[in-house]
Amino acid sequence: MKNFALILAAASLLLSFSGCKEDDRTKMDQSDRTDYDLVYGLRQVMQYDPMNIDGINIVDKFDFFGTLRLTIHYAGGKISAVTFSNGNIPFAPVDFTVPTEKTEAFLDTDVLPNVIRLKESGKAIATYLRGEFIITFRLDSPLVSYKYTFKSVE
Amino acid sequence: MKLLKNYKFLLAILVLPFIVATCYTIEEITQPASATPNSPIGVTVRIRLDAETDSPSKLIFGILVPANWNSSQIASMSVTTTGANYPANIVTNEAMTPVGPTETDPAIGMLWSEAFQMKEGLLNNLRPMKWIVYKSSTTFAIHDHPESNPGDKTMTATVSINLTTGAQNVKFFMGYACCGSHEGFSGDRWGSPKGRASVITVTDGTGGLTDYTVPPPVSTVPQNFGWGDIFSVQFKELQSALRDAPKIYLLGTVTYDGGQTKTVNQTGAKTLMENLGEGSWQRYIYLKDFFDLPAGAVVEGLSVYFANEDKSITVQDTGGEFVIEEARE
Structure with missing residues (x-):
């Protein structure tokens, strides 16, 4: 009986692992290839304010959030460029114009957390934090902030 | 006997947070219950300052008003102390000033207005409100042992506020809360909100009455x-x-x-x-x-x-x- 319970527990554990959708997250590619592109869309759009300090996920409240694409280009196993398409979103998450074409970029590991910077301007476009790419920004009120979290869409 | 000592020790541990948390206590609010639009009103708030740490602090005082009121509607704020023996703690009508736009609560690192909002909330108001925060220029010395440290063990500070009401008809809980600049809203020392509020109704102004005390549709x-x-x-x-x-x-x-x-x-x-x-x-x-x-x-x-x-x-x-x-x- 004890053995049966042990087997059942082990099976449950395996099933629970299989339920974790690692490919939904923004882990960097773990394969052996060195030159490739990863395309990301928005997994979460969190809105924070003093009354909602844990944030509210509003990604499903607007269809336009589904149209954003961030493509990260890897060369030699390192981030070499990004392509950013804001889609139909009527505002931008950064206060500078991001080129819509493929633009040289790199992962700045001299700062913590690491950030992806555009090579020419040095502007940070996304932060790499706890295994995910994020962008934090404000739109208007200083009390209200937003955080994009990305997922792989390919 | 040993058991009794342990019991006393435990009791002391349990009571200590309460004592600590009551260092700034609003004892009385004197505020008109009604007013007319765009008219000056006077409010006094009496606060008891008790010894609980040996950290001299400026008095940080927040007033909660409708979010569409302007900070400039606070015409003046001053503090007068009573019951103080230590000369530097004795102030009369000392002008208080707004906290700086980048000044933060030392305990939680938020701007003072945000810290008041987070720790004291809206004090039963059900529509957008904001905290306007002022500070004293005097750093008050309050000590457990004033015989060996310069300062007082307890004293009273009365904050006097002159403000102008807004243009709209409105009913809301005007709120008040305070803490010390050194400890701020320290999470360990600050439990539930300690602010107090009193209803005021502004009538004969523009539009219908907006009642902040009942849930809005x-x-x-x-x-x-x-x-x-x-x-x-x-x-x-x-x-x-x-x-x-x-x-x-x-x-x-x-x-x-x-x-x-x-x-x-x-x-x-x-x-x-x-x-x-x-x-x-x-x-x-x-x-x-x-x-x-x-x-x-x-x-x-x-x-x-x-x-x-x-x-x-x-x-x-x-x-x-x-x-x-x-x-x-």
Whole structure:
């Protein structure tokens, strides 16, 4: 009986692992290839304010959030460029114009957390934090902030 | 005997946080219950300062007012102490000044107004409010052992506030809270909100009475936002003509760029509200997208109303569409 319970527990554990959708997250590619592109869309759009300090996920409240694409280009196993398409979103998450074409970029590991910077301007476009790419920004009120979290869409 | 000692020790541990937490206690508020619009009123708040740490502090004092009131409506604020023996603690009508725009609470690292909002909340108000925070220039020395440290063990500070009411008819809980600049809203020392509030009604002003003390039929999330933010308009239909409607739509008018208006009055996917249950509905909007405003448009106002699918039933405010107010800070 004890053995049966042990087997059942082990099976449950395996099933629970299989339920974790690692490919939904923004882990960097773990394969052996060195030159490739990863395309990301928005997994979460969190809105924070003093009354909602844990944030509210509003990604499903607007269809336009589904149209954003961030493509990260890897060369030699390192981030070499990004392509950013804001889609139909009527505002931008950064206060500078991001080129819509493929633009040289790199992962700045001299700062913590690491950030992806555009090579020419040095502007940070996304932060790499706890295994995910994020962008934090404000739109208007200083009390209200937003955080994009990305997922792989390919 | 040993058991008794342990018991006393435990009791001391249990009581200590309470003692610590009562270092700044609002004892009395003297405030008019009613006022007329754009008129000066005077308020006094008596605070007892008790020894609990040996950390000299400036008095940090917050007043909670409707979010659409302007900071400049606080004409002056001053503090007078009584019961103090230590010369430096004795002040009479010392002018208090607004905390700096970048000054933060030392315990939680937030701007003072945000810290008051987080720790003291809205004190039973149900519409957007804001904390306006002032500080004393004197650093008050309060010590457990004034015989060996310069300072007083306890004293009273009375804060006098002169302010001008707003233009609108409004009823709300005017709130007051305070802490010391050195400890701030220290999480270990600060439990439940300690602010106090007193109702004031401003009448004979513009428009109908906006009552902050009862749940509004229309509200927003976040409560405080700018026109350039995303926000949801929430509607409680329980008492309205739409209470049996299977679908409810958000319609309205935006004013922008010097009085131009644009209206959304079609029911459809764009205006369909989300049923939150228990009679509550919401619709998240981004104004420039919802009203298809030109890029760079400067929004000046928003009013909304609610309708069923064929618009045979609509719900508006008493004087027309519900007015949504921007409250950026």
